Amino acid sequence: MSQAASLKVTTPHSDIAVLTFDMPGKGANVLSRGVLDELSEHLDYLEKQKDLAGLVITSGKPGTFIAGADLREFATSLDISQQQIIDLCRRGQKLFGRLSQCPFVTVAAIEGVCLGGGAELAIWCDRRILSRHAKTEFGFPEVKLGLFPGWGGTARASRIVGLGNAVEMITSGDSISPETAYAMGLASQVTAPESSLDAAIQMIRIEQQRGDYLRDRQKWSGPVDISPVELGFLGATASGYIQSQTKGHYPAPLAALEVMVESTGDDIDTACKREAEGMAALFGSPVNAALLNVFFLTDRNKKDRGVSDEKIKSEEIGSVSVIGAGIMGAGITAANVKRDILATISDVTTEALASGVRNVLEEVSYNKQTRGADPERIVQYAPLVNGTTSEDEVVKSDLIIEAIVENADIKKNLFARLEPKLREDTILASNTSTIPITQLAADLAHPERFCGIHFFNPVRRMKLVEVIRGEQTSDQTVASAVAYVKRIGKAPIVVNDGPGFLVNRLLLPYMHESLELLSEGVPIAQIERTAKRFGMPMGPIELYDMVGIDTATFAGRTMWEAFPDRIKSSPILPALVKLGRLGRKSGAGFFNYQNRKKRAQPDPQLGSLLKEYIGSSIDIDHEQLTARLFLPMFLEATRVLEEGIVRDPRDIDLGLIFGLGFPPFKGGLMFWADQIGVNKIQKMLAPLEDLGGRFQTTELLNRIIVEKKTFYGISG
Numbered sequence: 001m002s003q004a005a006s007l008k009v010t011t012p013h014s015d016i017a018v019l020t021f022d023m024p025g026k027g028a029n030v031l032s033r034g035v036l037d038e039l040s041e042h043l044d045y046l047e048k049q050k051d052l053a054g055l056v057i058t059s060g061k062p063g064t065f066i067a068g069a070d071l072r073e074f075a076t077s078l079d080i081s082q083q084q085i086i087d088l089c090r091r092g093q094k095l096f097g098r099l100s101q102c103p104f105v106t107v108a109a110i111e112g113v114c115l116g117g118g119a120e121l122a123i124w125c126d127r128r129i130l131s132r133h134a135k136t137e138f139g140f141p142e143v144k145l146g147l148f149p150g151w152g153g154t155a156r157a158s159r160i161v162g163l164g165n166a167v168e169m170i171t172s173g174d175s176i177s178p179e180t181a182y183a184m185g186l187a188s189q190v191t192a193p194e195s196s197l198d199a200a201i202q203m204i205r206i207e208q209q210r211g212d213y214l215r216d217r218q219k220w221s222g223p224v225d226i227s228p229v230e231l232g233f234l235g236a237t238a239s240g241y242i243q244s245q246t247k248g249h250y251p252a253p254l255a256a257l258e259v260m261v262e263s264t265g266d267d268i269d270t271a272c273k274r275e276a277e278g279m280a281a282l283f284g285s286p287v288n289a290a291l292l293n294v295f296f297l298t299d300r301n302k303k304d305r306g307v308s309d310e311k312i313k314s315e316e317i318g319s320v321s322v323i324g325a326g327i328m329g330a331g332i333t334a335a336n337v338k339r340d341i342l343a344t345i346s347d348v349t350t351e352a353l354a355s356g357v358r359n360v361l362e363e364v365s366y367n368k369q370t371r372g373a374d375p376e377r378i379v380q381y382a383p384l385v386n387g388t389t390s391e392d393e394v395v396k397s398d399l400i401i402e403a404i405v406e407n408a409d410i411k412k413n414l415f416a417r418l419e420p421k422l423r424e425d426t427i428l429a430s431n432t433s434t435i436p437i438t439q440l441a442a443d444l445a446h447p448e449r450f451c452g453i454h455f456f457n458p459v460r461r462m463k464l465v466e467v468i469r470g471e472q473t474s475d476q477t478v479a480s481a482v483a484y485v486k487r488i489g490k491a492p493i494v495v496n497d498g499p500g501f502l503v504n505r506l507l508l509p510y511m512h513e514s515l516e517l518l519s520e521g522v523p524i525a526q527i528e529r530t531a532k533r534f535g536m537p538m539g540p541i542e543l544y545d546m547v548g549i550d551t552a553t554f555a556g557r558t559m560w561e562a563f564p565d566r567i568k569s570s571p572i573l574p575a576l577v578k579l580g581r582l583g584r585k586s587g588a589g590f591f592n593y594q595n596r597k598k599r600a601q602p603d604p605q606l607g608s609l610l611k612e613y614i615g616s617s618i619d620i621d622h623e624q625l626t627a628r629l630f631l632p633m634f635l636e637a638t639r640v641l642e643e644g645i646v647r648d649p650r651d652i653d654l655g656l657i658f659g660l661g662f663p664p665f666k667g668g669l670m671f672w673a674d675q676i677g678v679n680k681i682q683k684m685l686a687p688l689e690d691l692g693g694r695f696q697t698t699e700l701l702n703r704i705i706v707e708k709k710t711f712y713g714i715s716g
Contacts, residue, residue, distance in 0.1 A: 007038045008060075009046070015053040016201055017046055022060030029061055031117040032070035036095060043098050054105035054204030056197065057125065063135040065110045066118025071145070075292055082280040089276035092117070092151035096124040097272075100156075100217055105207045109200040111193055114138045115175065120151040123160065126213040127188040127203055130178035131196045138186065139175030145295060146288035146665070148256035150279035155271035158260050159220040161186050163231070167238050167260055171253035224264040235261045249535055249665045252282055286675065290667030297654040297668065298491070306467060306482030306494045307475040314483035315425060315476070321346065321394040323414065324403035325356025325387075328431060331459030332401060334363040337384045339488045344386040346394050357387040363460060395421040399484060401453055403431040406554065411440055419444055427477055429453040433504055434558045437470035437497045447472035451481055454501060455490075456659050464659035465490045470497050493655045496645050499562035500555070502652065503659040505640065506669070508559045508567070509632035509694060511552070514540035515570040517628060521615030524590065525602070530625045535663025540629065541590045542600050545583035549576045566632075566693035572613050579609060627684045631695060634681070637669055638700045641711075649711040674710040 006023045019042055021029040029035075046055060059065045077088075099106045099121070108114075108122035111131040119140055122128050130136055140149050140157070148154060148170060157166040161184045169176065181187035191199045207213045226234075235257070242253045259278040263271035282288055305314070318341070322333045325347035336343040337360060345360060347353040365377040386393065394400060395418060402411060411430060422428065428450045430440055441447035452468025465485045469478055478494060485492035495502045514527050518541070528539025544552050553573040560567045576582070576589060583589035584598070591600035607614065620628075637652050646652055653668020666672040673681060682705060688695040704711065 005038070006035050007042055009042060012197070013201065015051055016056065016204060017049070017052055017054075018056045018058060018197070019046075020058050020060045021066055027061070028064040028067040028113070029059055029118070030067055030070045031121070032073055035070075036092070040095055043095075043102070046104075047098075047102060052104045053208050054107060054201070055099075055102065056107050056109050056200040056204070057099075057121070058109045058197065058200075059111065061112065063112040063133065065108075065112050065114040066121060067113055068116025068118055068141075071292060071295060075296070078284040078289055078292075080284070085280040085283045086276045089150040089279050090272070092120075093272045093276065096121050096151055097268075099124040100126065100220070105204045105213050107200040107203055109196040110136065110138065111196055112136055115141055116149070117151055120149055120153040120156070123156045123186070124152060126207065126216065127200075128181070128186060129189045129191055129196055129200050129203065130181055130187045131191055131193040132178055133193045136178050137175035138178075138181050139173070140170045141173040141175070143171060143173040143250065143252040143256065144291060146250070146252050146285060146291045147279065147282050148252050148259070148275075150275060150283075152268075152272050152275065154256060154260050154275045155263060155268055156220065157186075158224050158264065158271075159222075159268065163224050163226050163260060163264060164234055167234065167257055170256050170260070171238065171242055173253075221268045223266060226264055231261065231264060247532070249287075249663065251285070251287060255282060287665045290665050290671065290675070293653075293667040293671050294657060294664045297650055297657070300650060301491050301493070301654055302486070304482070304494075306478045306492065309475055312475045312479045314479040315398070315427075317398045317427075317480065317484040317487070318342065319397040319399070320344070320484075321397035321400045322403055323347075323394060323400065324405075324431075325352050325359075326403070327359075328455060328457060328459065329403040330356045330359040330363070331457070332403060332431065332455055333385065334360045335455075335459050335488045335490070337364045337381050340384065341488065342384050342386070342397075344388060344394055344397055346388050346391070348389065350389060353387050353389060357385060360385055391418060392421070394418070395423075395426070397426070399427045399429065399481075401429045401431055406432060406434060408435050408439060411435070412443060415440070415444060415450075419446070425449075427451070427480060429481065431455055434500060434555055436499065437468045437473070441470045441472060448474040449477050451477050452495075452497075452501070453481055453485065456503070462659065463489075463491045464503070464655055465492050466495045466501050466503065466655070466659075467492045468495050468497060468501055491654065491658050493651050494647065495651075495655075496643075498643065498645050500559055502640065502646060502655050504555060505559070505645075506633050506636050506652070506656060507660055508556060509636045510629060511540045511543060512556065512559075512567055512570065513629055513632050513694070514544075515572050516568070517620075517625070519570065519572065519613055519615055521618040522620055522625070523617060524606075526620070526625065527629070530622060531629060533622070534626055534630065535666060537661040544573075545589035545591055545593075545600065547583070548585055549573055549582045549589050553577055566696075568692075570613075572610060575610060575613060581609075624687075627688060631681070631685060631688065634669060634673055635694065635696070635698055635701070638698045642698065642700045649714070670711040674712055678705050678710075 008020045010018045012018060023029050106125040107127045108125040109129050110122060111133045112135045114122055119138055140153050142148050154170060165184045178187060178190045182190045189199055238257050246253060255278055259274050263274045320336045320341055321344040322329045323346045325345050329345060333343045333345045345356050347356060361378055364381045365373040367374040402414060430452050431454055432452060433454055437452045441450045444450055447470060451473045454466040456462035456464055467481045482492045517527055524541050528541055531539040560569050581588045584593050587594045592603040595601055640646060649670040653670050656662035656669050657664055662669055685695055685697060
């Protein structure tokens with residue numbers, strides 16, 4: 001037969017075949033319909049070879065085995081019928097199932113990423129060998145897309161590694177290392193990368209002699225080996241844990257658990273049928289569509305260079321200086337050191353500097369397994385950290401990030417001292433969260449080499465970074481900043497200058513509305529409950545405490561000055577600041593944190609302290625309260641688009657998911673609006689318009705309604 005485009009068969013020995021996945025022109029292998037057809041054709045051919053002892057399946061892509069199914073094909077099939085979904089699953093199950101029935105031994109030699117459909121293909125093989133390559137990981141991440149494995153993964157994994165291990169892998173969606181895979185019996189062997197093929201061939205020879213693979217084939221085709229008592233306990237405890245983690249917003253993990261538990265007594269084919277039927281109930285659901293959108297948002301961001309001119313090339317950032325050794329400065333420095341970038345951290349006092357350097361080393365040396373500092377990591381990373389109080393040392397870096405007090409005059413004085421000492425190619429940046437970049441650059445001789453690089457707190461956890469373009473910031477500077485942010489493992493969004501930039505500009509209307517509701521008499525508990533029911537990680541009132549009441553007061557004043565027609569100045573925050581209740585950091589704010597775990601607890605004193613600012617308790621239904629909280633954020637997003645603050649509605653969605661914790665299962669703010677429909681939003685706004693400018697419809701929203709378009713549709 002002729003060689004297919006994405007798969008190639010070679011024979012290093014007369015009785016050993018190697019099937020290599022290597023999609024031309026792609027950085028990773030994915031399982032598209034065409035690739036599956038090719039696999040079927042190759043198996044047709046190989047199964048006819050009477051003298052074949054074994055088949056090794058491998059990849060021609062360094063660092064990637066198979067990344068999973070082709071999700072773009074998934075996205076175009078979301079509206080197919082449930083029977084069609086079942087048929088597609090059954091086709092994949094039967095195709096991969098042939099690997100467990102071939103008249104020869106099948107071994108997956110896995111190096112690099114092996115996820116989703118790739119993991120399912122591998123798990124249908126008789127044996128799996130995983131290399132110790134730095135990128136090797138094995139997992140079933142389908143629940144993160146609102147699905148679960150549908151090509152036999154739930155059935156086969158339960159029988160190979162046991163129900164408990166399978167449930168943990170599949171319902172969490174987390175990947176495992178080669179060593180973990182070996183410990184649970186998923187991997188038969190762990191090898192050095194250069195030894196994978198030889199080890200696979202040797203394994204085929206051993207299996208041919210011993211015949212263990214035939215006994216395992218028989219065993220894995222029957223029911224799962226688990227007692228009724230153990231099954232009942234596992235089902236109950238796993239169900240409780242999943243519900244506590246998903247809060248009912250993500251149905252896939254619970255559905256996967258149900259399928260695996262119910263099919264333990266079945267043979268493998270019946271279990272696969274249950275899996276296919278379970279997939280049919282999830283595929284194309286609103287949560288599935290939303291989570292697929294988040295995947296595509298992330299993928300788009302990875303490819304976005306931040307500028308439209310393809311001729312603009314980014315300059316490599318090999319060294320970074322961070323001025324300010326506080327929480328943000330130390331976090332930014334650590335993010336660089338973790339990526340092996342030489343980082344200088346500076347402060348005006350030796351005490352602050354020593355504390356900052358200590359915090360950097362504590363973070364970069366932290367070992368998740370031991371939950372403490374790893375001495376080897378300290379030795380590895382310490383040479384990359386340079387602590388100094390000298391500005392002459394600071395200016396030697398390719399990029400300088402200012403992370404000092406949020407005061408425009410102090411920042412501008414710093415820049416005035418630094419700029420004359422900089423090289424011609426040095427980029428100067430501010431981590432400001434509120435002050436316009438154009439204002440900070442007003443006195444610079446080279447504003448084209450100045451931009452905002454706004455990290456979010458805590459830096460180690462928050463993936464989003466806003467790259468803010470001032471009026472004179474050059475494309476070269478933006479492209480270099482975007483490339484740098486990606487290099488340190490973050491997701492950059494390019495934002496044009498303006499009050500609050502993107503995330504804070506959309507966050508503050510939401511938070512401010514919670515104060516308006518509180519002043520009208522809506523109980524804090526009801527406000528918080530509504531926000532969490534929508535899917536927010538915490539309510540807006542607790543968020544005030546986390547941000548800091550004083551910090552929020554300053555940011556709110558900035559927004560009030562910029563948009564007085566729709567942001568009213570609330571007396572509640574200044575009153576709390578006057579009382580010294582600054583939130584979590586002071587032990588009390590809206591909530592009290594003076595308990596052993598420092599968790600937010602209702603404070604019975606709050607009502608009396610704020611009695612002149614809080615109205616009598618009123619009754620408001622869930623739908624109206626949801627509209628009150630989230631429509632001001634949405635309307636502000638339409639204004640952001642009108643003003644060209646971002647280039648695409650998708651930037652808003654990714655920014656709010658990564659920077660604010662907007663619920664991924666809703667796909668993003670603008671995606672959510674498109675899904676529920678602008679006509680419904682118009683009806684939600686109608687009874688609220690008398691509340692003022694923050695609920696007034698915008699020109700863009702009206703245009704979308706009249707032209708019967710969607711927000712994603714206007715950007716192409």
